[in-house]
Amino acid sequence: MSPSKNLFQNPVRLLAPMEGLTDPLMRQILTQIASDLGRPYDWSVSEFIRITQHVLPAHVFYKYVPELHHDAKTASGTPIHVQILGSDAQLMAENATYACELGAPAIDINFGCPAKTVNSHRGGSVLLDEPETMYQIISAVRKAVPAHIPVSAKIRLGYTDTSRMDDIRGAIAASGADWLTIHARTKTQGYKPPAYWDKIQSFNALDIPVIANGEIWSAAQANDCMMQAGTSHLMLGRGAVTRPDLVAQVDNHTENHDDSGKNTATLLWQDLIAHQIKFLEGEAKNDVVLVGRYKQWLGMLTKGYAEAQTVWESIKREKNKAVIINALQASVQQ
Numbered sequence: 001m002s003p004s005k006n007l008f009q010n011p012v013r014l015l016a017p018m019e020g021l022t023d024p025l026m027r028q029i030l031t032q033i034a035s036d037l038g039r040p041y042d043w044s045v046s047e048f049i050r051i052t053q054h055v056l057p058a059h060v061f062y063k064y065v066p067e068l069h070h071d072a073k074t075a076s077g078t079p080i081h082v083q084i085l086g087s088d089a090q091l092m093a094e095n096a097t098y099a100c101e102l103g104a105p106a107i108d109i110n111f112g113c114p115a116k117t118v119n120s121h122r123g124g125s126v127l128l129d130e131p132e133t134m135y136q137i138i139s140a141v142r143k144a145v146p147a148h149i150p151v152s153a154k155i156r157l158g159y160t161d162t163s164r165m166d167d168i169r170g171a172i173a174a175s176g177a178d179w180l181t182i183h184a185r186t187k188t189q190g191y192k193p194p195a196y197w198d199k200i201q202s203f204n205a206l207d208i209p210v211i212a213n214g215e216i217w218s219a220a221q222a223n224d225c226m227m228q229a230g231t232s233h234l235m236l237g238r239g240a241v242t243r244p245d246l247v248a249q250v251d252n253h254t255e256n257h258d259d260s261g262k263n264t265a266t267l268l269w270q271d272l273i274a275h276q277i278k279f280l281e282g283e284a285k286n287d288v289v290l291v292g293r294y295k296q297w298l299g300m301l302t303k304g305y306a307e308a309q310t311v312w313e314s315i316k317r318e319k320n321k322a323v324i325i326n327a328l329q330a331s332v333q334q
C-alpha cells in the first residue's frame, strides 16, 4: 500500500483493544449489537500480543484472536486486526509476517500500554520516548508483511509529557504506517479525564488517516472529539462497553428514527439482557472467571443504565451463574 490520507472512504468507527475487557467473547457481543443496530464497527483490534524472544506458535495467536479461524471476523462479520507489542524490530516483523500467514487482515503496533512490566521490557508507551525505535519497528513490520496488508500504529501523546510529539510524528511519517490511532493522553495521564483531543490536530499533517481515541462516552463527546481533533475517524473504548449502543448513537442520523419516532439507535436495558445472558453462557476457562468478568461488565453498565444498578445490588456477591441469569430476567419483569 502507499500511504494515502483518503484510504477510508467514510468515517471509520472502531472498537478499541482492551486487554481483559474486549477479549474475544466481549468482541463477539459488542460487534453483534453494533451490527444489529445498523452501524457495525468497521473493525476491532485484538488485545496486545507481547513479542519478546521468538516467533510465537500458532496457538498463541489463535488464543488471542480465535477469529483467525473464521476469516478473522466475528460472527457478525466485523474484521479483527492483530495487535503486537514489543521492541525488537526484526522479531516484531517476523511475528507480524506469521500473523498474516495465519490470516491477520491488518497488523497494529502498540505504543500506548502503560503497564510497568511491559514498559520495563521496553514495550508499549515507554517507546514514545524512543521515536527512532518506533520508526525501526514500524518500518521493519511494514517491509516484512505483504504489501496489501495494512500496518498501523496506536500511540499516546507521549510518555511523561508531550514534548516528543514532533519527533513521534516524524517517526510515523517516515515509517510507512498506513494509519495512526491516537489515545489523546500521555502515559502519565493514564486513563483519567480529560483527554486532550485538540493535541491530535497536529498529526493531521501526516499523509495518512488519523483515528482519535480517548474519553468518548456519549455522542456529544464524539462530536466534540471530532471537532477538536480535526478528524472524522474514531475509536471507542470503555464508553462502548458501558453503552454498547454508543457506536450507533454517534452516527445517529434521522433515519435511525422509525415511524413512531422511536430512536432505533438506542439499545434499551431489556434488549441488552439477552446479550448479557449470551456473555454468561460464553466460553471461558471456568465459571468463576466468567462470573468475575461479567461482574466487571455489569459494574461498567451501571454507568450507562440505571437498571443495571438494581441487578448489581442483587448479585454482587453471587457466584452462581444460573442465579445471576434469573436476576437479569427478573430485572425486566419488574
Ligand SMILES: Cc1cc2nc3c(=O)[nH]c(=O)nc-3n(C[C@H](O)[C@H](O)[C@H](O)COP(=O)(O)O)c2cc1C
Pocket: 016, 017, 018, 019, 020, 021, 046, 047, 048, 083, 110, 112, 113, 154, 183, 191, 213, 214, 215, 216, 235, 236, 237, 238, 239
Ligand atoms: C482495561 C484496558 C485494557 C487496555 N488494553 C489495551 C491493549 O491491549 N492495547 C491497546 O492498544 N490499548 C489498550 N487499552 C487502551 C484503549 O484501547 C484506549 O486507548 C483507552 O482505553 C482510551 O479510550 P477510552 O477512554 O475510550 O477508554 C486498554 C484500556 C483499558 C481500559
